[in-house]
């Protein structure tokens with residue numbers, strides 16, 4: 001994994017195409033999502049591009065998981081649009097990787113670390129092309145980048161929370177995803193593992209990937225992310241953390257009580 005901290009973020013695009021950075025844009029327009037009669041999201045509007053990390057913040061039930069699933073193409077939109085690189089997003093886009101909330105994963109599923117990471121290659125394969133040396137090289141690189149080589153034959157059920165998280169991120173790397181959608185990736189990690197994950201986020205964005213993660217700990221938002229998307233069913237604010245992650249906006253989302261904790 002290459003780190004190029006000195007490169008201006010806005011000119012880096014993962015997978016090449018730096019000169020066309022404006023093409024690596026994600027645009028969400030007037031997004032509205034409901035579960036039958038329950039309106040979960042309305043009026044979500046933001047545009048971003050590769051090389052950024054976005055903290056998706058909001059109180060319980062604000063619609064964070066719903067938004068991530070919508071961006072992953074896993075939920076139907078009631079109205080609005082999600083445009084990735086100028087085209088409406090489709091579920092089959094292997095450029096988008098989604099990491100579910102820990103509680104949504106069956107950790108007892110019998111699969112090894114390497115097996116799970118290999119699954120990242122499946123969206124890239126077709127009936128005309130089986131698993132090749134090229135694929136196994138990419139899997140090897142992903143395992144190496146996530147420091148999982150020693151654990152590659154271990155069952156995922158026999159990993160620590162931090163190791164499980166790394167395995168899922170390695171799968172996204174093997175998928176060669178441009179956009180990583182992560183649902184509460186810091187949950188259940190101790191401080192060293194959180195610091196490691198935060199460092200990894202900075203490497204991934206320095207490589208030009210776009211990262212959107214739901215996040216609960218208001219204290220760490222500024223240190224971990226470039227931008228914030230604050231929602232409570234509707235969008236409260238979006239933009240760089242210094243300008244948009246303000247006491248006033250947080251109070252608007254959470255009510256007065258949690259502001260004191262900042």
Ligand SMILES: Nc1ncnc2c1ncn2[C@@H]1O[C@H](COP(=O)(O)OP(=O)(O)OP(=O)(O)O)[C@@H](O)[C@H]1O
Nearest residue numbers: 035038039040058059060061062063064065066067
């Ligand atoms: N499958 C479902 N069927 C019906 N309503 C749902 C479903 N999933 C979520 N909801 C509702 O949609 C709203 C948004 O839920 P969502 O899980 O996206 O919030 P969240 O911000 O991720 O919450 P949390 O911080 O508690 O994880 C809530 O009112 C929730 O009850």
